[in-house]
């Protein structure tokens with residue numbers, strides 16, 4: 001076997017990346033080596049690529065980034081017990097420490113000492129990636145590589161919607177990124193009775209329509225507060241899923257929520273957000289949920305059930321595929337003022 005591989009590296013602090021020849025990682029005793037078949041670009045990767053404030057604080061170059069992928073196991077460490085060479089896998093990208101209070105009490109998804117693949121350690125924008133056995137998600141071999149690759153962000157949406165108990169409820173989803181679109185699809189599948197999707201990118205609002213929400217609101221053209229008020233006959237929605245991280249969407253979400261409703265926060269704002277806690281939260285008696293990652297590992301089984309049963313089809317959201325070496329072209333699409341892509345996958 002050759003000893004080097006092509007990889008995309010953030011070589012030094014600052015914008016951009018380099019295509020490099022890197023050594024193929026050697027799995028430690030509890031790791032497996034995966035040949036990456038497809039990897040997908042996450043919003044996090046765009047932040048790292050552009051080198052924004054968050055990335056400058058968090059990322060320590062040189063580092064191979066990327067965390068969403070599917071691939072085939074080609075080598076296993078000496079202590080690996082449940083994964084075999086030839087298995088098709090994806091990864092839970094939050095690598096838990098295993099020893100903290102959260103890890104030991106069924107809350108591994110909020111591990112105090114979590115390490116994130118492609119953020120805190122070398123990731124999967126490469127031909128090979130080494131991951132701990134515990135983070136391996138064994139995929140059904142019939143699952144297409146591109147679909148398998150987007151299970152990680154899809155899992156974010158599954159966790160968000162599941163926790164929010166949407167069955168029989170009116171639901172407004174704010175945000176038209178891939179996870180927002182997935183949330184609409186899952187809320188529909190999970191029995192939301194009145195489903196409203198809010199976004200601002202025309203291309204993505206068209207993608208959302210494929211999942212048949214009852215109403216789609218382009219917030220650049222209509223005030224979502226007024227629109228939702230009208231749709232719900234002045235009551236507001238039972239559940240708001242905030243998937244955008246935009247401050248304006250948060251205020252709109254609070255305003256559009258019924259008294260006593262559930263506000264679920266998933267989108268990450270780029271800085272502090274000013275909230276009128278009394279008016280927007282307390283006097284409304286709302287329930288606030290905050291979602292991070294995916295529940296380990298219940299969410300992954302739910303993901304497999306949803307995709308395996310065909311109840312939700314993620315394919316329409318995967319709009320483009322580029323060779324890994326053409327990552328600059330993919331990033332240019334995602335950095336455009338008008339984004340004309342859903343999820344972009346890369347082929348090493």
Ligand SMILES: [Zn+2]
Pocket residue numbers: 042043044067068152153
């Ligand atoms: Zn991701």
Ligand SMILES: [Zn+2]
Pocket residue numbers: 096097098099100101102103111112113114
């Ligand atoms: Zn931990």
